Amino acid sequence: MLSMHLAALTDGLPDGVDDASALVDGFDDALTHGLGRLGEPQAAALEALAAALSAAPLGPAIAEAAAKAGSGSPSEDGLGLLAAGRAALLGAVHDALLGRFDTAAGRVRAAWDEPAPEPPGGTNLLAGARSWLHEVAVTGWRGVGHDLVSAVDPTVEALLADPGSRRIAALMDGLAAELRASSPVATMARVPARRWGDLWSRPMLLTWQDGASGGRAEPVSGRLLPLGVDVHEHPTAVQIQVHGVLESGEGKRLVRASVSAGKVDTIVGPAIWRLLDDFPVLLAALAGQRAVEIDGMPLLPGGDLLWSEDAADLGESADPFATARLQLDEATAPPVPPLERHPVRIAEPVLLEGYRVDGGDLVLDDHRLRIETGNLPGSGPLTPELVRASSTCVGLVRWDAAGWSLRPLAVQAVVKKKPVTAHGGEWALGPTDPKIVKAQAKSGDAVAVLRERAGRLLRK
Amino acid sequence: MSNEDADDLAWERSAVVRVTPSAKARKLAKVPFVEMADGRLQGVVSSGSDIARVYVSSIAAETHAFSCSTNNNRPCGGLTGGYMCKHLQSLVAEAVLQYGNERVGQFLGIEGDDLNAGLRDGSKESAPAAVVFNRFLRHLAYLELPARNAPVPEMQWFPAGAVG
Structure with missing residues (x-):
């Protein structure tokens, strides 16, 4: 990304983004308040959301659901429709923002081919989840307390046990953990209304559509050149998402490989890699900055490889900075599946060079981009100091209420007059920094201790 | 609008913010499980002597009434009179970590x-160990979930180390 790209990216917001966001804010305020006891302003906010969608196929149904919710008796189906309306607005915001990025950065993106619809799963478990989400919406975040949070435990436990429901399970477990720690919510100084609105409406939609995989996977073969790894975690789940360029017969494509595992809150920092030891080739590629030779691995239309160790062989050294420099501009980006379209999904790999860091911003000529130094994962060697001292970075361009930002995946810096390179996935096979090794030795192997306890106590 | 109000508003309108601080790494050998739930720490x-035995310890919020027993509801021998046993002391120390x-x-x-x-100011009470022990087993069961290779797009809301 050159300074002119950065200038084009950050030159005001695309039309309509502010208006759509304001409609979502209105819905989120209603959800904070409780749909069972809406005042006039909240009922008006729901009507405004419905009015904005009046031309959409679901428009009339959403208008009816908004009216019903406004009168204090929202049905489960009605809440599903309102969640769909909220998601449609945020989907439009996503499309506008991603379009802006693609234009600014000159990224070519493949078109989405709508796959044949899949029959809904519709298990009793999903009905249980829906009914809890209904109760939460009627109550409102401000009314949530320990009893309501605990009521979801059996549902989440059953969803976790069902491999087909892992998406909704991970999401609802993460939401429940935040609500539990915040209960009673009435005593909170401020409510994360947009976040919880998101964490409420996505599972609401998944209770109708879980299991939809985002299209049919096709086997691909070629060479995967990793760019870096993004780590996602809440107390009881961890996911690593590897971004890379896949070179195959059909040219160069941007792809991602995501693997996830269950965890507990006491497994943090570098210990998380141990939970993913079913994927030794993937971890070795991250730890050693190596390519991976792929042979017949399934690839979803949205650009997600369904990682299979059997279809992966560790390849030659492959410096992510070289990959970013030489391959990124030529690689075609995948389309985003409609159900995933939400600004939080935007995570576009880029290379930035020759910048300086001023306060919290990366500065290239006169153009600024906020750099996320406050949330660097503890699982790798990236630190705020290192990022501030850097002048080259492979990172992900993201967007949130505060605007565009860069999440660093790897940096080149000069520290004490010596060049230093750090990759977020460097410790995938264990930390390489002696200080961290020592700290880990002192605290012991958390995963091993808990697995021993599980082995002894769970199967009695 | 003051800067603080503007910050609050941006926080309320952000998809990715830190709602609760993440737990700190600590040695798990002695106290594998601590939580603040259901009105209790x-x-x-x-057990220091029997590898197959564990103690379930708890302290109630506000009243500070405490209890300690094995997972089979046998009272802890160290819990005599009005003093906390070494298990309860370890529980508090590890919770602080x-x-x-x-x-x-x-x-x-x-x-x-x-x-x-x-x-x-707390005194001894008897609290059922089974509920807490079951929560511990449920906690451990997360580590038994098979790792998955399909993307969970929803984890985008939970970046590692998120602050806000």
Whole structure:
């Protein structure tokens, strides 16, 4: 990304983004308040959301659901429709923002081919989840307390046990953990209304559509050149998402490989890699900055490889900075599946060079981009100091209420007059920094201790 | 609008913000499980002498009534009179490592920084160990979930180390 790209990216917001966001804010305020006891302003906010969608196929149904919710008796189906309306607005915001990025950065993106619809799963478990989400919406975040949070435990436990429901399970477990720690919510100084609105409406939609995989996977073969790894975690789940360029017969494509595992809150920092030891080739590629030779691995239309160790062989050294420099501009980006379209999904790999860091911003000529130094994962060697001292970075361009930002995946810096390179996935096979090794030795192997306890106590 | 109000508004309108601080790494060998839930600081302490035995220890918020027994409801031998046994002391110490002194003190309703002093007003009670032990087993069961290779797009809301 050159300074002119950065200038084009950050030159005001695309039309309509502010208006759509304001409609979502209105819905989120209603959800904070409780749909069972809406005042006039909240009922008006729901009507405004419905009015904005009046031309959409679901428009009339959403208008009816908004009216019903406004009168204090929202049905489960009605809440599903309102969640769909909220998601449609945020989907439009996503499309506008991603379009802006693609234009600014000159990224070519493949078109989405709508796959044949899949029959809904519709298990009793999903009905249980829906009914809890209904109760939460009627109550409102401000009314949530320990009893309501605990009521979801059996549902989440059953969803976790069902491999087909892992998406909704991970999401609802993460939401429940935040609500539990915040209960009673009435005593909170401020409510994360947009976040919880998101964490409420996505599972609401998944209770109708879980299991939809985002299209049919096709086997691909070629060479995967990793760019870096993004780590996602809440107390009881961890996911690593590897971004890379896949070179195959059909040219160069941007792809991602995501693997996830269950965890507990006491497994943090570098210990998380141990939970993913079913994927030794993937971890070795991250730890050693190596390519991976792929042979017949399934690839979803949205650009997600369904990682299979059997279809992966560790390849030659492959410096992510070289990959970013030489391959990124030529690689075609995948389309985003409609159900995933939400600004939080935007995570576009880029290379930035020759910048300086001023306060919290990366500065290239006169153009600024906020750099996320406050949330660097503890699982790798990236630190705020290192990022501030850097002048080259492979990172992900993201967007949130505060605007565009860069999440660093790897940096080149000069520290004490010596060049230093750090990759977020460097410790995938264990930390390489002696200080961290020592700290880990002192605290012991958390995963091993808990697995021993599980082995002894769970199967009695 | 003041800067602080503007910050609050941006926080309320952001998809990715840190709602609760993440737990700190600590040694798990002695106290594999601590939580603040159901109005108690509660957890499981491994027996120093028998590898297959664990103690379930808990302290109620506000009243500070405490209990300690094996997972089979046998009373802890160390819990005589009005004093906390070594399992309960370990529970408090490890909770402080995991959550920080302030959060633990707040949860238990203790004013000031000295948790041990603040807990002296509690007395022994018998609390059922089974509920806490089951929560521990449920906690361990997360590690038994098979790792998955399909993307979970929803995890985008939970970046590692998120702050806000």
